[in-house]
Amino acid sequence: MDIFSAHDVDRVGPAWQPVLAAQLREHGLANFAGTTDRAALITVARQFMTIRTHRDAAPDGVTEITDLGTAAAGYAAFTDSELIPHTDGSSMPDPPGLLLLTCIQPAAHGGATLVADGAAIAATLAAHYPAALRSLSAPKAAFFGAADGYLGAVFAPAGPGRMRIRLRLDDLVRFSADAAAAIPSLRTAISRHLKTLRLGPGDSVLLSNTRWLHGRSPFDGHRMVLRVLGDPLPAARVLPGFLVPDAPAQRSTGHPEDGTAADLTRQIA
Numbered sequence: 141m142d143i144f145s146a147h148d149v150d151r152v153g154p155a156w157q158p159v160l161a162a163q164l165r166e167h168g169l170a171n172f173a174g175t176t177d178r179a180a181l182i183t184v185a186r187q188f189m190t191i192r193t194h195r196d197a198a199p200d201g202v203t204e205i206t207d208l209g210t211a212a213a214g215y216a217a218f219t220d221s222e223l224i225p226h227t228d229g230s231s232m233p234d235p236p237g238l239l240l241l242t243c244i245q246p247a248a249h250g251g252a253t254l255v256a257d258g259a260a261i262a263a264t265l266a267a268h269y270p271a272a273l274r275s276l277s278a279p280k281a282a283f284f285g286a287a288d289g290y291l292g293a294v295f296a297p298a299g300p301g302r303m304r305i306r307l308r309l310d311d312l313v314r315f316s317a318d319a320a321a322a323i324p325s326l327r328t329a330i331s332r333h334l335k336t337l338r339l340g341p342g343d344s345v346l347l348s349n350t351r352w353l354h355g356r357s358p359f360d361g362h363r364m365v366l367r368v369l370g371d372p373l374p375a376a377r378v379l380p381g382f383l384v385p386d387a388p389a390q391r392s393t394g395h396p397e398d399g400t401a402a403d404l405t406r407q408i409a
């Protein structure tokens with residue numbers, strides 16, 4: 141199933157909000173067109189999330205992602221450089237649950253949005269690199285951020301039968317020896333599942349920040365993307381993370397409270 145074409149949500153349809161929420165619950169990602177300015181972006185965001193403020197955001201919660209020529213660590217978003225797929229807010233104890241990106245001005249060349257499904261990454265690791273998945277799931281696998289960052293796992297439990305991903309691969313992360321040895325396998329798994337979204341003016345992507353990694357390719361010229369971070373509204377019923385790979389819950393009932401899946405979560409943790 142190609143969620144990047146067949147499931148594009150038609151915002152002119154009467155039921156686009158429930159359709160988008162259902163797509164978020166199932167796939168953790170939805171893309172749609174027709175958000176052409178900041179006010180429209182906020183209107184859309186408030187229908188799915190409680191907006192979080194952010195270091196780089198304006199008081200309305202919107203961050204303008206554009207090339208400011210910034211060279212400081214942690215500000216790579218504000219350059220024209222590549223952004224390695226990552227989790228936003230990885231140095232926070234509880235990263236935002238949802239990320240909404242809207243393209244206002246695509247770059248003349250490059251600047252595609254890159255996304256990779258943590259569920260698919262974890263499944264590949266479980267199938268082909270199980271030792272790497274165990275190392276990356278250790279409670280002290282990585283320290284994310286600067287001095288006031290977060291010590292935790294790349295793959296962590298996220299409720300019964302579920303796990304979540306937390307990742308950055310830039311200068312602001314340090315891994316344990318075991319986790320560092322697992323990074324080449326992790327990069328291989330990410331590459332295998334990397335998707336390219338070429339967002340035009342008004343195109344948006346709304347994704348689960350605890351399931352999907354996001355990044356971008358380098359670009360030339362002016363590019364402007366607006367970002368809003370937040371936590372899903374209870375009515376959206378978007379659970380954090382994704383089902384533990386190869387859990388019996390996936391093969392049988394799919395019910396997230398399956399006891400054996402919870403046991404698997406504990407084993408991986």
Ligand SMILES: [Fe+2]
Pocket residue numbers: 226227228354
């Ligand atoms: Fe980001």
